[in-house]
Amino acid sequence: MSDNQLIKIKNLKSPKGAFLLGHLPQFNTYNKHQVLERWVEECGDLFKIHFVGKEFVVSANPDFNNKMLRLRPEGFKRFSKIDEILKEMGVDGVFNAEGNRWKRHRKPTAEALSVKNVKAFYPIILDKTKSVLEKFKDYAQQKTIVDVQKEFMAFTIDITTEIAFGHKLDTINNKSNSFQKHLEVIFPMINERVTAPIPTWRYFKRKKDKTLDVSLKSIEKVIHGFIDDAKKRLTENPKLKEQPSNFLEALLVENEDVNFTDEEIYGNVFTMLLAGEDTTSNSLSWCMFYLAQHPEIVMKVREEAKAIYTENIPDSYEYVDGLKYAHAVAQEAMRLKPTTPQLYLESNEDITVNNVSIPKGTSIILQNKVAQTQDHYFSNPNDFIPQRWLTNGCPMHKNHSPNVMRAFGGGARYCPGMHLAKTEMIVLISVLCKHFDFKLEVNPETIRERFEFTMYPENLKVTFLPATKR
Numbered sequence: 001m002s003d004n005q006l007i008k009i010k011n012l013k014s015p016k017g018a019f020l021l022g023h024l025p026q027f028n029t030y031n032k033h034q035v036l037e038r039w040v041e042e043c044g045d046l047f048k049i050h051f052v053g054k055e056f057v058v059s060a061n062p063d064f065n066n067k068m069l070r071l072r073p074e075g076f077k078r079f080s081k082i083d084e085i086l087k088e089m090g091v092d093g094v095f096n097a098e099g100n101r102w103k104r105h106r107k108p109t110a111e112a113l114s115v116k117n118v119k120a121f122y123p124i125i126l127d128k129t130k131s132v133l134e135k136f137k138d139y140a141q142q143k144t145i146v147d148v149q150k151e152f153m154a155f156t157i158d159i160t161t162e163i164a165f166g167h168k169l170d171t172i173n174n175k176s177n178s179f180q181k182h183l184e185v186i187f188p189m190i191n192e193r194v195t196a197p198i199p200t201w202r203y204f205k206r207k208k209d210k211t212l213d214v215s216l217k218s219i220e221k222v223i224h225g226f227i228d229d230a231k232k233r234l235t236e237n238p239k240l241k242e243q244p245s246n247f248l249e250a251l252l253v254e255n256e257d258v259n260f261t262d263e264e265i266y267g268n269v270f271t272m273l274l275a276g277e278d279t280t281s282n283s284l285s286w287c288m289f290y291l292a293q294h295p296e297i298v299m300k301v302r303e304e305a306k307a308i309y310t311e312n313i314p315d316s317y318e319y320v321d322g323l324k325y326a327h328a329v330a331q332e333a334m335r336l337k338p339t340t341p342q343l344y345l346e347s348n349e350d351i352t353v354n355n356v357s358i359p360k361g362t363s364i365i366l367q368n369k370v371a372q373t374q375d376h377y378f379s380n381p382n383d384f385i386p387q388r389w390l391t392n393g394c395p396m397h398k399n400h401s402p403n404v405m406r407a408f409g410g411g412a413r414y415c416p417g418m419h420l421a422k423t424e425m426i427v428l429i430s431v432l433c434k435h436f437d438f439k440l441e442v443n444p445e446t447i448r449e450r451f452e453f454t455m456y457p458e459n460l461k462v463t464f465l466p467a468t469k470r
């Protein structure tokens, strides 16, 4: 893609595929990102594939991908199927909105997740961190082998639900709740329907389609109840407008200019649950995957924690900024194991990016993970070296291209929950390293990447031991 000659999609290379079905049989697996990685090895960083005649361009070129992300919302949008499926489920929020509709959604949702508001939500993060700490102390005492992915999921579910609309769950302490059970029905179905070649559910409803309808109805009813309650609270107590205690209240405050309908408010609260749970908990799981294999890094996070706060947990938001090493751990885990390894775009118009001519309506898969582990961008690319993200004392700065990192997307549509997610991650990593050593209970080779709604480590089992006093 470096010389000036115009590249046409019809001339792009393609991996080997079946005559009629194209690349669909190979792609029809849960780990689609790994299939794409293999194809990048076979064909380079720009190629095309097709599924029963429908063509897709795949790009693993970070410069090209960054440019396309930055050309939104005018030049590119998300795959139109994402909006189609979410709307069909009654979800009209910032993630699936496009063009002017997206602009209308983006400002108030981004404001509701601003640094100022995350600071106001901090007591919720602390409360849930305390619960995890107590639970893991019990685990340490009983030498329990912990399914880390499940535990971290409970942590982010409880935080996200309380931050979304002030609803207290206690998934951490295994208190079952029907609300979360309904979400667990809905989330994988979104993924399944977005990637389904034929929308069978529109012609014939299987059992799981009917279960989905029931869950969607129940969630809708509960969230609309929360919207009514929050409106009432804001009317009765106008002071809340200065420091809203949850996302829904913050959104209603921002909404004074935008005038969202209740359906749009619902769409954005639902989006927050959808976008905030698995992404954050699975990123935390990948942190643990590396920490459990690097006791020397656990020690460094612990030393930092001891230097920054004397209490068990960083009980003031002001401490978070000082936890630079814990932040570097999160950053490095997301570089090696981004939970959203690819993004799906579609061109809104005939457009030329770099020297590639892209006709209107072209579907493009942005494979962002490959570049994050290439030698050209990061020295020792496959090694877990958090120091590379620190400005001082980094032995690895020879190749260090932070701009290649797309774990939170890019351009005007980058993840507005990034600050919230990082705060949750930094605090939990710091607290766990302060209190525990970790022992991986399975051979790391057997811990595989698994892509469902997002990518997580399958079979990650860890024991927690009281921290050694070194």
Ligand code: HEM
Pocket: 069, 094, 095, 096, 106, 109, 113, 271, 272, 273, 275, 276, 277, 279, 280, 283, 339, 340, 343, 406, 407, 408, 409, 410, 411, 412, 413, 414, 415, 416, 417, 418, 420, 421, 422
């Ligand atoms: C480690 C955790 C997280 C990761 C890795 C992550 C990643 C992403 C990515 C890759 C995108 C697509 C960005 C793009 O198209 O350029 C995105 C969008 C989004 N994320 Fe996150 N996210 C995380 C946590 C959160 C949290 C905690 C929230 C809110 C509670 C959130 C809310 C959103 C929303 C609303 C969008 C849509 C933005 C738009 O279309 O304008 N995310 N996220």
